[in-house]
Amino acid sequence: MLLPLGLLAVLPACLFSVKVSPLIEKISDHKDFKKLLRTRNNVLVLYSKSAAAAENPLRFLSDVAQEVKGRGTIAWIDCGDTESRKVCKKMKADPNSKEKGVELLHYKDGVFHTEYNRAVTLKSVVAFLKDPEGAPLWEEDPEAKDVVHVDSEKEFRRLLKKEDRPLLMMFYAPWCGVCKRMMPSYQQAATELKGTYVLAGMNVHSTEFEKIKEDYNVRGYPTICYFEKGKFLFHYENYGATAKDIAEWLQNPQPPQPQAPETPWADEENAVYHLTDEDFDKFIKEHSSVLVMFHAPWCGHCKKMKPEYEMAAEMLHVTSDSPGVLAAVDATVNKAVAERFHISGFPTLKYFQDGEEKYTLPQLRTKKKIVDWLQNPQAPPPPELAWEEKLTNVIHLAGEDFRESLKKKKHALVMFYAPWCPHCKNSIPHFTTAAELFKEDRKIAYAAVDCAKEQNHDLCKQEGVDGYPTFNYTTMGSL
Numbered sequence: 001m002l003l004p005l006g007l008l009a010v011l012p013a014c015l016f017s018v019k020v021s022p023l024i025e026k027i028s029d030h031k032d033f034k035k036l037l038r039t040r041n042n043v044l045v046l047y048s049k050s051a052a053a054a055e056n057p058l059r060f061l062s063d064v065a066q067e068v069k070g071r072g073t074i075a076w077i078d079c080g081d082t083e084s085r086k087v088c089k090k091m092k093a094d095p096n097s098k099e100k101g102v103e104l105l106h107y108k109d110g111v112f113h114t115e116y117n118r119a120v121t122l123k124s125v126v127a128f129l130k131d132p133e134g135a136p137l138w139e140e141d142p143e144a145k146d147v148v149h150v151d152s153e154k155e156f157r158r159l160l161k162k163e164d165r166p167l168l169m170m171f172y173a174p175w176c177g178v179c180k181r182m183m184p185s186y187q188q189a190a191t192e193l194k195g196t197y198v199l200a201g202m203n204v205h206s207t208e209f210e211k212i213k214e215d216y217n218v219r220g221y222p223t224i225c226y227f228e229k230g231k232f233l234f235h236y237e238n239y240g241a242t243a244k245d246i247a248e249w250l251q252n253p254q255p256p257q258p259q260a261p262e263t264p265w266a267d268e269e270n271a272v273y274h275l276t277d278e279d280f281d282k283f284i285k286e287h288s289s290v291l292v293m294f295h296a297p298w299c300g301h302c303k304k305m306k307p308e309y310e311m312a313a314e315m316l317h318v319t320s321d322s323p324g325v326l327a328a329v330d331a332t333v334n335k336a337v338a339e340r341f342h343i344s345g346f347p348t349l350k351y352f353q354d355g356e357e358k359y360t361l362p363q364l365r366t367k368k369k370i371v372d373w374l375q376n377p378q379a380p381p382p383p384e385l386a387w388e389e390k391l392t393n394v395i396h397l398a399g400e401d402f403r404e405s406l407k408k409k410k411h412a413l414v415m416f417y418a419p420w421c422p423h424c425k426n427s428i429p430h431f432t433t434a435a436e437l438f439k440e441d442r443k444i445a446y447a448a449v450d451c452a453k454e455q456n457h458d459l460c461k462q463e464g465v466d467g468y469p470t471f472n473y474t475t476m477g478s479l
Contacts (some may be wrong), residue, residue, distance in 0.1 A: 046061060046077070047102065063122055071472070091112075143184070147201050168236060171204070171224070189250075291324060294348040314454070398453070417451065427469050
């Protein structure tokens, strides 16, 4: 569906009644508009110079409203109407200045956020409303016009069946940094090789693509697969990531090159003491002040912290009155020590004094912080309480009690989230405030489900959660 706002025809100048989808809020009063912004945190507003100018956009936005039901709100304000014109003036909207007499403005958390200036397609507008601060879709980049963008498993299977040319498919996730860095080279290669090879891309982050990920061993992003006549041959990995590298590889496709094994950190030359199950206790007893980093070879955060830790160890090593020493334990090899100290994430830093474990220190990640802290060891600040541990008016639900808890509520807004999600962290204070406003109304509930918990995985899947946060609105009887 391409650019319905750009395809607006000049309609006959006659009186008519525009049919508006019940999912679109028709606003003509400023108080009603302010109430809408106060009660909905994700609103896209169509301002039109007349009802005629809004005709085609409203048809298009009706489809958008259906797709984002429970997650976003579409509203329409006819600035040509005498009463509504006051709203447009107060909101500083001027669709008359636009070529087609319409403009789309987005409001987030009750205030103006941005003018919608991305591609006006169903897929793009829906993606925007699901994540208003997210990056545009890959296919919105004009430089990516020669990449074949695949949206569904059905479309993917059809492409494999009909395409005779060699095909390279990049399975990616929109948040993946490595994917974003590779996309310019990939799309350049797609343009240079157009007509001879097909380079395609598919966002498979959503849970609906689990079968594809299983079929093609997608364990991380990007995963790039090579096909000939619809048959998968091998992955494109351990090769270069420039357009030239991709083009040269396609001329003579080869299986992945075996990577040289990474040198264990313990075998490198550095000032950190590397401990094992066998010598850990002896070392801790012999040194009165020891900071130990429990790590894993595959851990990205560990690799990022490693040079800082080594520099801190070197600085302490050459200090005559050193306040302590730095040690490290590969928890994937030395499992007995890791299990004894309940290591469940990496890196984990623990401080030992006079042979005894004293503190776990999540805040030490740089050379300066490590050295400064060892000069004056202090208990770390207490960890921040999880959202569900705080006293708020939000009901925190789990899979087994979800429907039972909400079935007696006339209105319920449910936030499906993950504790690590930045957008969720930004939304939580606003959601909590909204729950506070309606705390006296027993018919209204604000609820939250932590989708990162294993017990909630099935529930989140059933509720169509494919990104965080997801807001679903329910009414009594819809459960």
